[in-house]
Amino acid sequence: MFVSLARSKTIKVALSVFATLLILWMSNIRAEEKGQLSYPELGITTSFLIINPSIGYWWGRTGVRFSGMYLNKDLHEFHLNIGYGLYDSKKVQHSINLLTSWVVGSDPGADYRYGATGIAYGLNYRGFFLEIGLAHPWRDDLGNLANDPVVPCGYLGYIYRFR
Numbered sequence: 001m002f003v004s005l006a007r008s009k010t011i012k013v014a015l016s017v018f019a020t021l022l023i024l025w026m027s028n029i030r031a032e033e034k035g036q037l038s039y040p041e042l043g044i045t046t047s048f049l050i051i052n053p054s055i056g057y058w059w060g061r062t063g064v065r066f067s068g069m070y071l072n073k074d075l076h077e078f079h080l081n082i083g084y085g086l087y088d089s090k091k092v093q094h095s096i097n098l099l100t101s102w103v104v105g106s107d108p109g110a111d112y113r114y115g116a117t118g119i120a121y122g123l124n125y126r127g128f129f130l131e132i133g134l135a136h137p138w139r140d141d142l143g144n145l146a147n148d149p150v151v152p153c154g155y156l157g158y159i160y161r162f163r
Contacts, residue, residue, distance in 0.1 A: 037088075041065070043159030045129060049105040049112075050077055054159055061085040063095070067155070077103040079155070081131075083122060090163055093124040101135060101153060115139040116151055129159040 120133025
C-alpha cells in the first residue's frame with residue numbers, strides 16, 4: 001500500500017512539473033514571436049525572518065524564481081514562485097505570482113513551522129523588489145495556524161534583472 005501511495009505522489013509531482021515546463025515553453029514560443037525578452041534575475045530578499053538569496057528566469061511574460069536560506073533546523077525558509085508579468089519594461093515590472101513556501105522560524109509572539117501556497121503581487125522598480133500576498137497553510141507542524149485560513153506573505157529586497 002505504501003509503495004502505491006509513493007508512486008501516486010511521484011506521478012502527481014512529475015505531471016505537475018511537466019505541466020509547468022510545458023506552460024513556460026509555450027510562453028517562450030509566444031514571447032519569441034512577439035519579440036519579448038527572456039532574461040535571468042539575481043538578488044537578495046527578506047521576509048523579515050531571514051535574508052534569502054534569490055535566483056530566477058523570465059521567458060517573456062512567465063517566469064520562475066527560487067529563494068531560500070537554511071541556517072539551522074530552527075531557522076530556515078524556502079520559496080518557489082511561478083510568475084506572470086503584467087507589465088515589463090527596463091525600469092519596472094509588475095507581476096502576479098503563484099507561490100509555495102516552507103517557513104521555520106520564530107518571532108516574539110510565536111514559533112512557526114509551516115508550508116503554504118498562495119498568490120502574490122510583485123513589483124520590481126529598478127531592482128528594488130516588493131511582493132505581497134496571501135497563502136493558505138497546507139501543513140502546520142506546530143498547530144499554531146489551525147484557525148488561520150490564510151497567512152500573509154511578503155518579501156522585500158533587491159533583485160537585478162539582466163535585461
